[in-house]
Amino acid sequence: xxxxxxxxxxxLAPLLADExxxxxxxxxxxxxxxxxxxxxxAAYKAVLWSRLASRIMLVLTEGEVLEAxxxxxxxxxxxxxxxxxxxxxxxxEFHGKLPFIRNTQFGEQKVKDYIVDWYREHTGTRPSVDxxxxxxxxxxxxxxxxxxxxxxxxxxxLHARGYRLEAGxxxxxxxxxxxxxxxxxxxxxAQNGGTLLDPMCGSGTLLIEGAWIAADIAPGxxxxxxxxxxxxxxxxxxxxxxxxxxxxQRREQGLKQLPKLIGFDLNQWVLQKAVxxxxxxxxxxxxxxxxLPLGKWQNPGWPKGLVVTNPPYGERLGDELSLKPVYQLLxxxxxxxxxxxxxxxxTSNETLGHWLGLRAEKIHAFANGPLEGKLLRLTLHEQAxxxxxxxxGLNLVAEVVEGRAxxxxxxxxxMFANRLRKNLKQLSKQAQKEGVYAYRVYDAxxxxxxxxxxxxxxxxxxxVQVQEYAPxxxxxxxxxxxxxFEGMSVLPEVLNIPAENFHFKRRQVxxxxxxxxxxxxxxxxDWVREGDCHFLVDLTGYLDTGLxxxxxxxxxxxxxxxxxxxxxNLFCYTGSASVHMAKAGAAxxxxxxxxxxxxxxxxxxxxxxxxxxxxxxxxxxxxxxxxWLNAMASLPKHARPQYDLIFCxxxxxxxxxxxxxxxxxxxxxxxxxxxxxxxxxxGGRLVFSTNLRGFKLNTEAxxxxxxxITDLTKLSIGFDFAxxxxxxxxxxxxxxx
Numbered sequence: 001x002x003x004x005x006x007x008x009x010x011x012l013a014p015l016l017a018d019e020x021x022x023x024x025x026x027x028x029x030x031x032x033x034x035x036x037x038x039x040x041x042a043a044y045k046a047v048l049w050s051r052l053a054s055r056i057m058l059v060l061t062e063g064e065v066l067e068a069x070x071x072x073x074x075x076x077x078x079x080x081x082x083x084x085x086x087x088x089x090x091x092x093e094f095h096g097k098l099p100f101i102r103n104t105q106f107g108e109q110k111v112k113d114y115i116v117d118w119y120r121e122h123t124g125t126r127p128s129v130d131x132x133x134x135x136x137x138x139x140x141x142x143x144x145x146x147x148x149x150x151x152x153x154x155x156x157x158l159h160a161r162g163y164r165l166e167a168g169x170x171x172x173x174x175x176x177x178x179x180x181x182x183x184x185x186x187x188x189x190a191q192n193g194g195t196l197l198d199p200m201c202g203s204g205t206l207l208i209e210g211a212w213i214a215a216d217i218a219p220g221x222x223x224x225x226x227x228x229x230x231x232x233x234x235x236x237x238x239x240x241x242x243x244x245x246x247x248x249q250r251r252e253q254g255l256k257q258l259p260k261l262i263g264f265d266l267n268q269w270v271l272q273k274a275v276x277x278x279x280x281x282x283x284x285x286x287x288x289x290x291x292l293p294l295g296k297w298q299n300p301g302w303p304k305g306l307v308v309t310n311p312p313y314g315e316r317l318g319d320e321l322s323l324k325p326v327y328q329l330l331x332x333x334x335x336x337x338x339x340x341x342x343x344x345x346x347t348s349n350e351t352l353g354h355w356l357g358l359r360a361e362k363i364h365a366f367a368n369g370p371l372e373g374k375l376l377r378l379t380l381h382e383q384a385x386x387x388x389x390x391x392x393g394l395n396l397v398a399e400v401v402e403g404r405a406x407x408x409x410x411x412x413x414x415m416f417a418n419r420l421r422k423n424l425k426q427l428s429k430q431a432q433k434e435g436v437y438a439y440r441v442y443d444a445x446x447x448x449x450x451x452x453x454x455x456x457x458x459x460x461x462x463x464v465q466v467q468e469y470a471p472x473x474x475x476x477x478x479x480x481x482x483x484x485f486e487g488m489s490v491l492p493e494v495l496n497i498p499a500e501n502f503h504f505k506r507r508q509v510x511x512x513x514x515x516x517x518x519x520x521x522x523x524x525x526d527w528v529r530e531g532d533c534h535f536l537v538d539l540t541g542y543l544d545t546g547l548x549x550x551x552x553x554x555x556x557x558x559x560x561x562x563x564x565x566x567x568x569n570l571f572c573y574t575g576s577a578s579v580h581m582a583k584a585g586a587a588x589x590x591x592x593x594x595x596x597x598x599x600x601x602x603x604x605x606x607x608x609x610x611x612x613x614x615x616x617x618x619x620x621x622x623x624x625x626x627x628w629l630n631a632m633a634s635l636p637k638h639a640r641p642q643y644d645l646i647f648c649x650x651x652x653x654x655x656x657x658x659x660x661x662x663x664x665x666x667x668x669x670x671x672x673x674x675x676x677x678x679x680x681x682x683g684g685r686l687v688f689s690t691n692l693r694g695f696k697l698n699t700e701a702x703x704x705x706x707x708x709i710t711d712l713t714k715l716s717i718g719f720d721f722a723x724x725x726x727x728x729x730x731x732x733x734x735x736x737x
Contacts (some may be wrong), residue, residue: 007057053158064145090134091136184308185342196305208281423445438454525538531555532584549720687729
């Protein structure tokens, strides 16, 4: 067939499409790669020249399959001797499921049987199976009743260029390295003679890929004599030789005009691997490697260019604290030594990038194998310095407000203090009665003092989080600041909690998922009890602490409903509702969220609550919830997961860079609820919550879908939010039978 697929890692597809267009191919982006057209000639060119593709495949057959005979007909419609001699060796990889395919191993066996039967009928002999060195490697896909079978043209992952035999502890795939460089603008910088610098170069992958880009070296050239397509029965030796000869001539010419490439690293062992890799890559004198740690090298006047690096990252909450000085030193060093250069920093830890102290102009999401990461791009100048001091100790107030030593005695401060004392007297008694250890004691009760004040009686300490609602433009900023300081000046005495245990944040309209982003370089972790559970909170790192206090009653209610049930928590955040349901004896709990940080946080919450119990299943799905719901609802009815209790608390709006599109809860809630309904077991219940002020549930659409609606809002408002009952809305939905 004329159609092919170039597969790639997440994030690379747009760049791969541009790359294949530059090779003269007709292309169309696909979910996990790029479709292209042009037959053998196009596939040969892509295998030799694609820096970004994981594999290049030519589709042999595809179509709808309802039963095994349909798949057999598709497989046996291929003229197999065109690709493989009757005595040849083949390997088959099967991906996906069909109603009659129980697992991938069974799928591979069936495809192999169909091919063998074809050979016996047409040639009287049969090929053998060889997973080590096949003459023909096939890829089969099955999804939603469609089946495709393709030839893997290279026979190996194209990220394996051939120059890297050993790498460091956390190697970056060569295809990703090339993608990061292209996204960062390195081809244009190299063409203008700019320098490429990696101050933490490890085994040198970024620098070697950068050199190959600058020198116009085909990434498939090192394996041109052993590539899998040479073993195909239809191998066009003349065409392949012509392409390889041209690539070798371009390499010889390109190596004569290499720009300056420099790599530093503290680890001498891994740096030697970088030198060895560069030698195998034909770059003996092309890259300068030197064993120097951060802060110990200086720029002697290299031509202005690009700094690109992949610093280390932490796996668990708290691990990143040990890396904070590394990232801070990296930011300071680059700013001092490479002024006005471009920088591209790739990290697999969302928190660590903020510790650079530099504001990224652009952020791009890319996957490195199973790890998700962000490419932070910026120009190294003073305007990039990021200052985000959101934690303000109250002992500094007197220094901030000049000449106001008696600020706490002002009439406004005393009015605020009296209101706070009144609230505290009532709410602390109720909290003690209900066994509540984290609650809101004040929420802009006096409009002039527009704060939300939450108390956390945690394991290590008593903490107070003060959130100032950003004043509207009509309010004078100086007046608003005065009232803020007046209020803050009386808090330690009224609440009887030391000033150093207070943390201040400003809450304002957030764009996309900014409320979930790191707000501070400081992280203050502690554990707080809630019902039969306890949860990790971070008082300083994020706008929210990891525990939405207004949802406490609905979490406890869900726990009361969960015993023995299969539960689903969508937009699970740090998993507090999931932990409550699991702790209450749920048979299983599936939690879905797009954030790696918050899913890790959720799993830590579960582990520290002793979960899962014996025979209990906890599933953690990192995915865009809308995509996940759509994928589950699109499965055949018998294949869809079924849940007895579903909790969905989406953000009001999100345009996270990790998402393909946007989420608008008012616009999207009907489709979301319809998809969730397809996953609800008979007699099951869906609980839908939103904090969007002015949200209107589309009751007409709910009636058409057969939902019975119960307003749970009143039940879900705790004693500490009774003064502001419009903070959220909650409904229970069940399908009428």
